[in-house]
Amino acid sequence: SFSAPVTLTIGVLVLIAVLIGLYYLFRFMNGKTAARDTKQLFSGALQFKDCGDGSSTYPLVTNQNFDVQGITDGDTITIQNTSGTFYFMDNLWVGEQGKTNWTRAGIDENKAYILFNKYKINCLQTDFTIDSAMLYYLPFSSGNMKGKYTDKLVQNNKPEASSYPRFESYNHNISVDNLSSTISYVGGLDFEGSKIYGKGSGDQRAVMKFDRYDGKVGLIVRANIFDIRKYEDILASNAQITIMLGADSIYHAGCDFKYKISLNKTYINRGETGISKSPFYDSYHKHEIQADQIRWDLNEPTIEIRNVAGTGGTDGYFESVDYFEPNRLYKYQNIADFNIIERIRTYSIQHDTTREIYAADLAKFIKPTYTSEIIKGSLYKLCEDGFIFYDEAKDLITVRDKVYKYVMADRKKVDYDDIKIISKSDSLYASIDLTSYNMDVNGVKNVTFSDSNFVMLFPQNDSVTIQKNRDMLFSGMMFAGRWDLHGRGFNLHYNDFNIGLTKLDSIVINIPRNNDVDKNGQPILVPLHSTIEDATGTLQIDSKFNKSGKVKNTRYPSIKTDAPSYIYYDKRGPYASLYDRTKFFYEVAPFKYDSLNAFSTARMRFSGRLVSAGIFPDINERVRVQDDLSLGFQTTREVLPLYGGLGNYSDTINIDNTGLRGKGTFKFLTSASTSNDIFFMPELMLANTQTFSMKKQV
Secondary structure, three states: OOOOHHHHHHHHHHHHHHHHHHHHHHHHHOOOOOOOOOOOOOOOEEEEEEEOOOEEEEEEEEEEEEEEEEOOOOEEEEEEEEEEEOEEEEEEEEEEEEEEEEEHHHHOOOOOEEEOOOEEEEOOOEEEEEEEEEEEEOEEEEEEEEEEEEOOOOOOOOOOOOOOOOEEEEEOEEEEEEEEEEEEEEEEEEOOOOOOEEOOOOOEEEEEEEEOOOOOEEEEEEEOOOEEEEOEEEEEEEHHHHHHHEEEEEEOOOOOOOEEEOOOOEEEOOOOOHHHHEEEOOOOOEEEEEEEEEEEEOOOOOEEEEEOOOOOOEEEEEOHHHHHHHHHHHHHHHHOOOOOHHHHHHHHHHHOOOOOEEEHHHHHOOOOOOHHHHHHHHHHHHHOOOEEEEEEEOOEEEHHHHOOOOOOOHOOOOOOOOOEEEEOOOOEEEEEEEEEEEEEOOOOOOOEEOOOOOOEEEEHHOOOOOOHHHHHEEEEEEEEEEEEEEEEEEEEOOOOEEEEEEEEEEEEEEEEEEEEOOOOEEEEEEEEEEEEEEEEEEEEEEOOOOOOOOOOOOOEEEEEOOEEEEEEOOOOOOOHHOOOOOOOOEEEEEEEEOOOOOOOOOOEEEEEEEOOOOOOOOOOOOOEEOOOOOOOEEEEEEEEEEEOEEEEEEEEEEEEEEEEEEEEEEEOEEEEEEEEEEEOOOEEEEEEEEEEEEEOOO
């Protein structure tokens, strides 16, 4: 037993504790240090429980089926229909069950609420956490989502800006199919006030799939965090993007993603540095694409690859995955005493050709004292240039084919190509038609197919169409060695490394001008004044195994036509207008010419026939370069019918850009004349005769 003075002292202390407990209970309930009028909180009686030491007790109060409120200026938390006990000495409220909602974040209480069982609230604090709570929040959960609930009193809380209450799901493989009719989601879910986040866990990213216009999955996005804003926008940074192109795709390892839910439209943006600056990889067209943005209205079968307004007019680049630029490799050598691309390849080969390398292991392989932080700057640059993927969270490098290709191409051990298409458009670089997967690239001034063989395209309307595996459709003008090819409907066959000349409007052949050379010692070329027109055929750029031109073969480029083509004489000369091309022309027989960079002008010949609008019967004779730089011939014929048999002609016949001319004898009826200068034209002949005779008719 305790003495009276001792008992009195304990009683006083208990009373003080009760008053302090009530003060802090009111503080939690009111959210402020000064007490104010409030409704009755408890209907239960004050009790004293044995502390267990046999000599003291502690005060508490228990109540059933009532609401608990935390209140501060401009904010109130209400736990509905709860029961529990308040422990005065610990300033602790221990509840048995309860319910709270999202009205503080501006969401209807019937659309989002939380149920929970046992919980505790420290009344000295303005925040609390409850584990194993169950969330009801449409369209994400109908009451079966378990997670951690956190709440906090915030002075002057505004629903549109509130970040409480919060809920974090335990399960990170939650499937949500009713966010939109076109969206499916798998991952964790966090709710912070009116904000909703899809989240991954550890090395597992959350995944969203988006259906396109035909109901098929068109877009897959993986991200650590998806920001779902008011059911209007979905945002993600450092997101892995996969745009489906049949069995192929366009992929990016980490860019900014935005999706407009109501419009079913997405915006995918590359960044300025590191992983986000790396190119898009297009496995269907076999190109790496450096563009500011991909924009896609998933209701439509067209993907836009764009320049973002206000970025300074950057160019778009479409590089073949086998493109090789030596300086891109050497620049890594210049920034260190080792070439990191070489080291990555060596490490991979020495470790069973592994494609996944931890950055710390690579750093130590380069130099035992190195850490991943030392080489991280180089890793970012390698991402920008498309050599690797780098997962910062895992510190894991994924080695791309480009590493092996560049090292081996530099050693001349593998073939490569020169195909790099540059778009100078200030808005739309390219668009992909998903019904054909053709990619139309705009703003293209020229395309080099072979630097060593001087095969270059200047496309009509600054546009080319890229097809599967770098096949290409285009119209326009090409340099093919010393030949200029103008036409429409050309088709690059990448694997065979040739160009189908479907409609070759004209061929202009350039030849050396005498023995003149330029300042580099190269022959000065001049164009022939005749063109070969209306041809079809094939231009072989180089051997299909030698796209790089690393093995010099002067046979290429070569051209082969597979149908007759034509030379016309209606553009030059004093009587050109009289030589109607529908009746007067030289028909060139199908031909094959190689060595278009270094052919012999003197040996150049084309077989065929002259069709002369009825002046003469067709004349089979090969044409060659004439003194006036035309393609023509000079030949001799005996008793050749003239103008359908009205007369005949013997001796020299010459065709060039001055017209059809002769030097010889022509007979008409009983007359015979000789001339050194005869012009033959349809329905007309001009001549200065040296002799004239006529037999006397009997």
